[in-house]
Amino acid sequence: MSAGLPPSVDVVVIGAGAAGLMCAIAAGARGRRVLVLDHANKVGKKILMSGGGRCNFTNTGTSPANFISANPHFCKSALARYTPADFIAMVDAHRIAWHEKELGQLFCDESSKLIVRMLLDEAAAVQAQVRTHCTVEEIVHDGDRRFRLRTTLGTLECESLVVATGGLSIPSMGATGFGYEIARRFGHAVLATRAGLVPLTLSGKHLERLQDLAGVSLEVDARCNGMAFRNRMLVTHRGVSGPAILQISSYWQPGDDLRLDLLPDRDILDWLSSRQRERPDAELRSVLADVLPRRFAQRLCEVWLPSRPLKQYGPGQLREVAALLQAWPLVASGTEGYRTAEVTLGGVDTDGLSSATMMSKHVPGLFFIGEVVDVTGWLGGYNFQWAWASGRAAGQAC
Ligand code: FDA
DSSP: OTTTTTTTTEEEEEEEHHHHHHHHHHHHTTTTEEEEEEESSSSSSHHHHGGGGGGGEEEEOOOOOGGGGGGGTTHHHHHSOOOOOHHHHHHHEEEEEEEEOOOOEEEEETHHHHHHHHHHHHHHHOOEEEOSSEEEEEEEETTOEEEEEEEEEEEEEEEEEEEOOOOOOOOGTTTHHHHHHHHHHTTTEEEEEEEEEEOOEEEEHHHHHGGGTTTEEEEEEETTTTTEEEEEEESSSEEEHHHOOOOOOOOTOTOOOEEESSSSSSSSSHHHHHHHHOOOTTHHHHHHTTTTTHHHHHHHHTTTTTTOBBBOOHHHHHHHHHHHSSSEOOOOOEGGGTTTTTTEEEEEEGGBBBBBEEEEEETTEEEEGGGGGGGGEOOTTTHHHHHHHHHHHHHHOO
8 A cells, every 4th residue: 555545546636626626526425435636735725816815716697608618618518517506505505605796706705715625624524535745747547447646645546537737827826737748648639728817918118108007997898809898907017907908818819909998888979079069178188087097098198199179179080089099909918927827728628528527538537627628717706617517527427
């Protein structure tokens, strides 16, 4: 028997994050002997840091439309079989108080620690074991359909192997590309990965024009590649952030046209025309400062818009001003990358997986769940809902 580990279990889950723990709970509930291994010093680090320490654990409006994947249909089955209401029922059973912040986003009233505690309690209740400080060094799959693992805590065998190692974001929290390596080794395609839900960076004159406004925030409608997100944008020292930017970042790639409606929900031309009638001597910059942060309005009029008394604008010029405010071009140079990204886009190609069970179509007994798979949610609790749902789907089959 190997030091610290049982010689054999039914299921090994690599990764004690959101998806891995949920999978262990579901598999343990079926009577499977489950061992969860994580190389980090504690479990669920991303849960702990999520939602500003309060974990935005689901979104009541979750639908397949909130996810990005090369196959938009793949997530449907798992999401339909484990819904936000199912997770809320677990949270309620553990008497964890929660509240809705906005747009269906549910957060703990107190701390994300309660979600990790709940998952560990549920895992313990079904005798699923969890080991930290354990690095998997080698995986061999033999003809008799068993997996043999060599780890830093010893060797062991299992019938089902579940890969729940997450994405590449925040390497300092234990993120690795190990799940992708396993996928490739067992003949799976891995789609190109990139940072998602991430601040955008600006460079050169585009940065110079905004940099000193760091800290200014405004409501915008961010649009790119046919998608639009209405929320706050925040100017930072390196570029732009805030929920509207994080959301659209998942749909943006360098060179893509990114536009912001700076006065969303407003017929800007109509509004400018009425201002012109009511305050013909007012300068554009002071009229804009009534509806935009003053410094931002001023900068718009220094760089992008000529500021003169409103009575001096002809109808065509007023239309040009309205058009710019409605589709202000934001020329980003890149993203802040995995260092600050909330998620990783791309990953294990869903073509090689069963959407019902998350099991490999090439290697029976091998499963991929959570963020390592090419399914990425919007900002707002969707990524955890995918982790719970895909973890549960695999846990019922592994
Ligand atoms: P997760 O990353 O949770 O777990 C993977 C586990 O595998 C980790 O414990 C890691 O240590 C382990 N591991 C990795 N490599 C390994 C190896 N080689 N050997 C052993 N173990 C290994 N989502 C959301 O819905 N609401 C929110 O509020 C937030 N907030 C948020 C904030 C921040 C700062 C980040 C970075 C991310 C979020 N997210 C989020 C996204 C969410 O955290 C993420 O999508 C899920 O945690 C993914 O769950 P997984 O279980 O797939 O991976």
